[in-house]
Amino acid sequence: MTIQQIKYFLALAKELHFWNTAEKMFISQSSLSRQIQALEDELQIQLFERDKRNVKLTNAGKFLQERWTKTIEEFDQVIRQAKKIDEGKTGTIAITYPGSITYDFLPDFLSVLSDNLPDLKVELTEPKDEDHERLLLDYQTDLAFSRDKINNTNIDSKKLYSEPICLVVPEHHRLSKGELTDLGKEKFIISGLHRTTFFASLLRTWFAKNDLEPKTIIESDFGGMIVNLVSKGLGISILPLSFQAAGIKNVVFIELEERIDLFMNWRKNELNITVKKVIELAENSLKTSGNRRDFM
Amino acid sequence: MTIQQIKYFLALAKELHFWNTAEKMFISQSSLSRQIQALEDELQIQLFERDKRNVKLTNAGKFLQERWTKTIEEFDQVIRQAKKIDEGKTGTIAITYPGSITYDFLPDFLSVLSDNLPDLKVELTEPKDEDHERLLLDYQTDLAFSRDKINNTNIDSKKLYSEPICLVVPEHHRLSKGELTDLGKEKFIISGLHRTTFFASLLRTWFAKNDLEPKTIIESDFGGMIVNLVSKGLGISILPLSFQAAGIKNVVFIELEERIDLFMNWRKNELNITVKKVIELAENSLKTSGNRRDFM
DNA sequence: ATAACTAATGCGTTTTTTGCATTAATAGCT
DNA sequence: AGCTATTAATGCAAAAAACGCATTAGTTAT
Structure with a gap:
């Protein structure tokens, strides 16, 4: 059989x-x-x-x-x-992350890993529909960066930092000075509101709170692409501040009241030696007071 | 793989x-x-x-x-x-039973089965070390007759009857008139006292209660063999009364105070159609008041 | 009546498995 | 040190299993 x-x-x-x-x-x-x-x-x-x-x-x-x-x-x-246990010998770790940390936190973090564990092999995945909890428990990832905290008895979570959500507009746009009026007329380039990501739900909440029905002309799941399109004047967007680190010209990030967190999550009963090393290293390196600026 | x-x-x-x-x-x-x-x-x-x-x-x-x-x-x-589920189509049932019911209850019971379910195939097993609970839950048997009640939330039990334990002696033996004196001198032919069966534990209790260290000259797990050897004058034994039905001559069964029960046990969540039929039939046929004589 | 659909089977080819024989190393004994 | 026994891996030929095309035999729909 x-x-x-x-x-x-x-x-x-x-x-x-x-x-x-x-x-x-x-x-x-x-x-x-x-x-x-x-x-x-x-x-x-x-x-x-x-x-x-x-x-x-x-x-x-x-x-x-x-x-x-x-x-x-x-x-x-x-x-x-x-x-995973076997891979621990050869130094392999699977990491899932939300797209928004691509330009800022993640490169810094991988840099720290590389400095301290030069032979480490990292498998990076940006899941389309985030279900970090399932991916961790199903042994499909080892370390999950997420925008919301995972509540599960078998998963450890640590908040890394908090950053503002920003209105992203072209440099010479009427809103670039910071006066947020008549948003209803604007064309939005945003991630799909039907998505199951934490950020999508935050967007939905924000639009509801401001009594807006967004006129979405372009839907993209890639924040970098969104910032680029905004810089070309095709519309405006709402994104975490960390996308500013993409270094795209001709856009302005206007901070809103809302903030978004970043958490690091991993399985409690981890047997993979390499994963344990990475988590230990991450915990010791990220001595943060809750703001991104304190990241070493 | x-x-x-x-x-x-x-x-x-x-x-x-x-x-x-x-x-x-x-x-x-x-x-x-x-x-x-x-x-x-x-x-x-x-x-x-x-x-x-x-x-x-x-x-x-x-x-x-x-x-x-x-x-x-x-x-x-x-x-x-x-x-088991598949066998339910073809009418197969596995039954485990203690050896003591071989000559009396079991033939009668199988007779009832045969009368009512003529195409039924019965697989009979007398387990050496009784663990009816495990055998049932492990799907190695469907109906387990046992001398003690199984307490398990997934198992149904029904008491069928109770019978006396007897001292079994040769016909002309000094004890055959019923006066139980000087048992310490007698040679016993009994089932191994180290055994895990309910009957073995009952034997151990009986010997302890009567302050006897039995001089066991022959150890056998087959009651019929034991009765036969007793009839040949090789020693005496202690057995349930139902062994009298073996019809071996030259032995006397002297009832003791102790009694021993017979239970019928089966899984609650039984999916095998045939097994369900047999159990239903058994429940309806064995309308007993607790004594063996009421078995239909 | 004809065509299409469907599970089972014939048959030749390909792939996989098997065990004997052998290899290469290691441990123990004299 | 030399020899023997032990042990896991591998060569090789034979046997067994798996594969898919072609076909069969029935059933359903037009």
């Missing part, structure tokens, strides 16, 4: 159609037929009721579908976890 | 010696070497540190040993469970 056979079984149990399933699993229908038959023969359990045209799960099949779906998920996770 | 590879890994992780492990797994050492290597290659994780003479687990290996040991146990159990 192979794990692959079990995965074929689960795919067929869902699809209940040999040709479609085979296609999705990148094998031929006849191979799938034989693998399922081999599984049934080995187990001595009939998993599917088949006729010339239809496939149905038996009770035993349904039971195994339910149980094995979970088993395979856990199995894959355990392997990822073991890989 | 195959389940067998994982089992090889777990065996080697325990043994830490390729030749010994290969022997135990009934394959050649070179095959084992290759399977482990294949597993490491597929996972991209180093599981063992090997030199020319020694094998040691890596940290990742230790982690996987711990997690997979449990995973494989559960895996095997789930398959057994699924098999």
